[in-house]
Amino acid sequence: MSIGPDITEQLARARADLRMGVPVVIDGDAPVLICAAEAMEAARLTALRDMPGDSVLAITARRAETLKARAYDGDLARILLPEDATLDWVRSIADPADDLMTPMKGPLRCARGGDAESHRAALSLAKSARLLPAVLVTPLHDASAFAATHGLTCFSLADAQPHLALRSPLHEVVSARLPLEVSEAGRLHVFRPEDGGEEHYAVEIGRPDRAQPVLARLHSACFTGDLMGSLKCDCGPQLRGALAQMGAAGEGVLLYMNQEGRGIGLANKMRAYSLQDQGFDTVDANHRLGFEDDERDFRLGSDILKELGFSSVRLLTNNPRKVEMMQASGINVTERVPLAVGENPHNTAYLRTKARKSGHLL
Numbered sequence: 001m002s003i004g005p006d007i008t009e010q011l012a013r014a015r016a017d018l019r020m021g022v023p024v025v026i027d028g029d030a031p032v033l034i035c036a037a038e039a040m041e042a043a044r045l046t047a048l049r050d051m052p053g054d055s056v057l058a059i060t061a062r063r064a065e066t067l068k069a070r071a072y073d074g075d076l077a078r079i080l081l082p083e084d085a086t087l088d089w090v091r092s093i094a095d096p097a098d099d100l101m102t103p104m105k106g107p108l109r110c111a112r113g114g115d116a117e118s119h120r121a122a123l124s125l126a127k128s129a130r131l132l133p134a135v136l137v138t139p140l141h142d143a144s145a146f147a148a149t150h151g152l153t154c155f156s157l158a159d160a161q162p163h164l165a166l167r168s169p170l171h172e173v174v175s176a177r178l179p180l181e182v183s184e185a186g187r188l189h190v191f192r193p194e195d196g197g198e199e200h201y202a203v204e205i206g207r208p209d210r211a212q213p214v215l216a217r218l219h220s221a222c223f224t225g226d227l228m229g230s231l232k233c234d235c236g237p238q239l240r241g242a243l244a245q246m247g248a249a250g251e252g253v254l255l256y257m258n259q260e261g262r263g264i265g266l267a268n269k270m271r272a273y274s275l276q277d278q279g280f281d282t283v284d285a286n287h288r289l290g291f292e293d294d295e296r297d298f299r300l301g302s303d304i305l306k307e308l309g310f311s312s313v314r315l316l317t318n319n320p321r322k323v324e325m326m327q328a329s330g331i332n333v334t335e336r337v338p339l340a341v342g343e344n345p346h347n348t349a350y351l352r353t354k355a356r357k358s359g360h361l362l
């Protein structure tokens with residue numbers, strides 16, 4: 001291994017740069033400079049607007065649908081940056097917060113033809129950096145020279161593509177005894193990915209037999225529900241309910257995945273909550289922000305179970321996708337154990353929407 005960063009490490013740097021509003025160079029047949037819309041500063045926008053070549057704002061087809069922009073590239077649209085584009089304009093394309101107050105942002109002209117692979121990679125990076133999927137893309141002539149002159153992170157598109165599509169391997173960093181209210185025989189395992197991304201945790205109750213199906217819960221982080229007692233979802237009661245069942249049984253495994261907001265991050269989840277206050281349901285709010293209904297990769301949960309030595313589970317969930325993904329990624333689900341707890345007047349509509357649109361079983 002060389003001393004310099006490999007492609008995984010370059011991508012981790014790129015995510016950090018995008019979050020700070022620092023542009024990143026993507027080298028390929030058509031080299032480009034990318035900058036996340038949500039983190040961009042006015043001075044940077046002016047500098048990027050003054051560069052030669054047509055800059056575009058890449059957004060997902062989901063966001064384009066709301067904006068009535070043409071997604072000629074299937075899953076994404078490339079909106080040509082108007083010459084007089086202001087930071088407010090860029091932000092209003094990226095963020096649907098004021099869509100209802102200012103529905104007409106156009107006319108929006110979209111690029112068609114040519115290569116959109118760098119734009120696709122840029123959107124994928126923005127999503128994995130938990131930013132809004134909207135990225136300003138500016139053509140470059142010489143990627144390496146431009147990156148060196150301005151001290152920018154630069155990576156090769158061809159090298160990056162397989163890494164953007166794959167999940168990073170997780171490795172156990174440490175585990176320690178953790179007595180819990182539900183069971184004194186608790187143990188917390190911490191798993192860290194190779195790509196500098198979020199850590200995930202496994203709470204093991206008792207010492208379950210690895211040869212038998214284990215009572216398991218694949219729980220996604222919900223700061224608002226798990227910790228704050230939010231009434232907008234059922235996460236807190238589900239977390240405590242699952243742990244209580246494991247405590248009563250004397251054994252089980254709770255996987256606590258840092259996939260806040262169904263994988264869009266807490267800031268975007270709060271943006272989705274604001275849209276819900278404007279009348280959109282949980283699924284439509286995700287779409288208006290430019291995300292899919294659910295951006296989580298449940299296979300990370302199977303990876304952790306395998307690392308811990310398990311191959312079959314009795315899965316505590318109402319979500320059939322979790323069962324399907326476990327099965328497909330090599331963990332046998334011998335039983336789905338329903339976990340219907342925590343309904344209240346504030347989350348009834350949310351739970352109904354999940355049942356109607358996402359196939360949740362009640």
Ligand SMILES: Nc1nc2c(ncn2[C@@H]2O[C@H](COP(=O)(O)OP(=O)(O)OP(=O)(O)O)[C@@H](O)[C@H]2O)c(=O)[nH]1
Nearest residue numbers: 219220221222233259260261262272282317318319
């Ligand atoms: N984007 C978004 N995420 C939400 C919203 N409400 C809750 N969440 C997130 O949804 C996830 C819920 O996770 P889980 O309880 O594991 O999953 P589930 O799909 O409901 O399935 P089960 O609980 O297993 O039946 C957490 O990451 C929450 O942060 C919302 O309105 N929008």
Ligand SMILES: [Zn+2]
Nearest residue numbers: 222225233235
């Ligand atoms: Zn929740």
